[in-house]
Structures are given as C-alpha cells and as structure tokens.
Amino acid sequence: MNSLRTGEVAQKLGLSAQTLYFYERIGLIPSPQRSPSGYRLFGDRDVARLSFILRVKALGLSLDEIKEILLLYDGESLTCQAIRDRLQHKVQELDQKIHRLQALRNELAPLVKECQSFLSQPSPDGECSALRDITGIGGNQDA
Amino acid sequence: MNSLRTGEVAQKLGLSAQTLYFYERIGLIPSPQRSPSGYRLFGDRDVARLSFILRVKALGLSLDEIKEILLLYDGESLTCQAIRDRLQHKVQELDQKIHRLQALRNELAPLVKECQSFLSQPSPDGECSALRDITGIGGNQDA
DNA sequence: CTACACCCTATACTTCGGTATAGGGTCAAG
DNA sequence: CTTGACCCTATACCGAAGTATAGGGTGTAG
The missing domain is CATH 1.10.1660.10 (Multidrug-efflux Transporter Regulator; Chain: A; Domain 2)
Known part of the structure; x- marks a missing residue:
C-alpha cells in the first residue's frame, strides 16, 4: 500500500x-x-x-x-476481441494515412527532380517546368 | 476585368x-x-x-x-531554387512521417494477429497474449 | 415597403494534448 | 519563524485551419 x-x-x-x-x-x-x-x-x-x-x-x-x-x-x-477490434481499426487508419502521404510524396518528388535538372541544365526558354506546374502559369503570372 | x-x-x-x-x-x-x-x-x-x-x-x-x-x-x-528547396524539405518531412507511421503499424499489426489466433484457438490458460502484452498484466490487473 | 439573399465586422469556439501562469496552501529543516 | 520545496485550483494559452455566431448593412424583386 x-x-x-x-x-x-x-x-x-x-x-x-x-x-x-x-x-x-x-x-x-x-x-x-x-x-x-x-x-x-x-x-x-x-x-x-x-x-x-x-x-x-x-x-x-x-x-x-x-x-x-x-x-x-x-x-x-x-476482452481480447474488444482490444483486437480497436487495434485493427487503428492499423487500418495508419494504412490509409501512410498511403495518402505516399501519394503526396510521389506527386511532390518529381517536381523536385524537375527543378534539379533545370538548375543544372536550364532550358532555352528560361523556365523551370516545375515552377510552371505549380503556379499554373509562368514565373510571374501578373497579366 | x-x-x-x-x-x-x-x-x-x-x-x-x-x-x-x-x-x-x-x-x-x-x-x-x-x-x-x-x-x-x-x-x-x-x-x-x-x-x-x-x-x-x-x-x-x-x-x-x-x-x-x-x-x-x-x-x-x-526562383526555381527557392521552390525546389521548399519542396525537397517537404518531401523529407513526408518521408520521416511515413517511416514513423510504418514503424507504428508494424508494432501494432502483430498484436492484432495474436488476438486473432487466440480468438480462433484460445490458449489453455485462457489468456490472450496480446492483451497481456498491452495491459502489462492479466485480463484485469486489480491485485 | 418589405422580404430575402447576400455581404460586412468582430468575437468566440472547435480539436488535441497538453503547457504556462497566477495566487494560494502545506510541510520539514534550520 | 522563516525559507524553500512541494502541492493545490483555476484560468489562459499554444498551433493549425478554420467554423460559428451575433449583430448589422446592401441590393433587388414583388
């Protein structure tokens, strides 16, 4: 005690x-x-x-x-069952979250590579395609 | 306009x-x-x-x-460089997060399996090992 | 004119898991 | 008796990305 x-x-x-x-x-x-x-x-x-x-x-x-x-x-x-249900639910949630993050990562990573290759070997038009992809327009979209 | x-x-x-x-x-x-x-x-x-x-x-x-x-x-x-730095940083963060979640998942999943096998084939002592693992003691640790 | 849809600002509230602070009580040593 | 370490409660605050509410103004159709 x-x-x-x-x-x-x-x-x-x-x-x-x-x-x-x-x-x-x-x-x-x-x-x-x-x-x-x-x-x-x-x-x-x-x-x-x-x-x-x-x-x-x-x-x-x-x-x-x-x-x-x-x-x-x-x-x-x-009970074992109760714990199992909760744990399983949690594992499923984790799987979903992991998948979403991986999808995101796989979308982001190529953009980094594009930038990289542009930096080492700028294209003739002077525009990084990743930058264009992201902004949706050119370098500076005021127009 | x-x-x-x-x-x-x-x-x-x-x-x-x-x-x-x-x-x-x-x-x-x-x-x-x-x-x-x-x-x-x-x-x-x-x-x-x-x-x-x-x-x-x-x-x-x-x-x-x-x-x-x-x-x-x-x-x-x-600049392309500025975007690249930020994106790369984000990708690294995502990688870390994914790894942490996977580690978690890999710790949780075996517990679910233990429960599963206990439910289909209870051990002689009537105790689910996962439950014991998690609670740290038996089914109900009042003692 | 009135009803109604839409717009404005400012403020408070939400989730999550706490942390920080203010203002006070308790207890043992010296 | 006082100092200092510890304890208590209540309240406010943190980040993130908004949502909800109150209370009021605008604009248009009937």
Whole structure:
C-alpha cells in the first residue's frame, strides 16, 4: 500500500504534474485518494493505470481511444476481441494515412527532380517546368 | 476585368466565405478591391492566387509554407531554387512521417494477429497474449 | 415597403494534448 | 519563524485551419 505524491509519480513516469492533473480532469484516470491536507496519493493501481496509458499511447492511440479502452476495462469487459477490434481499426487508419502521404510524396518528388535538372541544365526558354506546374502559369503570372 | 464577389469566389473554389476572410486576415491574400458599398471584388489575379494556394495546399504544404512561397512570389524572387528547396524539405518531412507511421503499424499489426489466433484457438490458460502484452498484466490487473 | 439573399465586422469556439501562469496552501529543516 | 520545496485550483494559452455566431448593412424583386 505504498502511495506516491503527484511529483513522485510524475518523476517516475516522465510526466509533469500538470499533465497528471490534466489526465484526471479529462477522466482518463480517476481522482486518486487524498491526504488530510489535500495532497493526491497515487496507489499502485493508479500508477499501473498510468503506465498502461503511456504504453498504449506510445503505440499511437489517442487519449480518447485509450479512454474508451479503459471504460471497457473499468466495466470488466475488456476482452481480447474488444482490444483486437480497436487495434485493427487503428492499423487500418495508419494504412490509409501512410498511403495518402505516399501519394503526396510521389506527386511532390518529381517536381523536385524537375527543378534539379533545370538548375543544372536550364532550358532555352528560361523556365523551370516545375515552377510552371505549380503556379499554373509562368514565373510571374501578373497579366 | 470581370470581378466576383465573395460568395461567387467561394462557390467557384469550394471554400466558405469565412475561409476567404480568414485567408485575408492571416495575410495569405491581399485585401481585394471593394465596391462603393464595401463588398469585396475579386479580380482574375486574386482568383488565380487563390487557385494557386489551393493547388499547393492539396500538395500538403501548410498555409505558413504557402505564405512563405507567396512572399517570394510577391517580391518577384520566386526562383526555381527557392521552390525546389521548399519542396525537397517537404518531401523529407513526408518521408520521416511515413517511416514513423510504418514503424507504428508494424508494432501494432502483430498484436492484432495474436488476438486473432487466440480468438480462433484460445490458449489453455485462457489468456490472450496480446492483451497481456498491452495491459502489462492479466485480463484485469486489480491485485 | 418589405422580404430575402447576400455581404460586412468582430468575437468566440472547435480539436488535441497538453503547457504556462497566477495566487494560494502545506510541510520539514534550520 | 522563516525559507524553500512541494502541492493545490483555476484560468489562459499554444498551433493549425478554420467554423460559428451575433449583430448589422446592401441590393433587388414583388
């Protein structure tokens, strides 16, 4: 039944005290016990819950997603299935995001190359095609 | 010299009027001309500038990055080199982001598989290893 | 003249995950 | 008793890219 104060927990987990207050405020963790003078006293379970939060957060889940998982946990209905569904959903989201970023990258990269080749070997008309592609007009479209 | 009012430009470009005000406020576009009664009148160049903004934004540059490019443009010093530097920087950023997301995905995906195999073929101890991995303890860590 | 669509400004609010600040209380050492 | 480290609450603020709302003016058709 060892209990730690806010600063100690913060230190131990690499958070700031303010972040702990914040997590409490948004309902990610329950209000811990208090000492007679009002200091928070975090028990082992509180610290374990926070560790869990940090572990899952490091996996890339948002605080809201973690909160949802913890609600299941609090209701003792944290099943393998429930976790699986959430993780799978997250993996799908990541896949989508990765694809979108790759598409973007593949659109951008050729433009860089065009610029590069123009710089090393300017075309006769003195216009970089990438610049034209992007601005949609010539070098300076005032006209 | 056809000029469009706010709503018409918004409609044409798929923005809201509020967004146009916003772009003006943050200095992304100059204040357009006004009618005697104070209505904004967007000329061809204004619309072209907005199109450019949207085109580049769709490539994934932030409004700040676009603003920076437009400053060069306004100073008539929008060189191929300047564009190239910015684009290349952006491509590098995208590469980093993609790698981080992929690392995340590769950490998450095996957990989903573990859950899957547990669901189809529960282990004798009745515990899903992924769940154990994530929570750090058993199904319900109160103890 | 009135209704209605459209326009204007200014301000506040949104999401996300906190951080920063102000203003005060508690506790142990010296 | 005072100093200093720690703790508390409440509130405001950050970036990004807008959205929403309030409260008012304009322009035109009936």
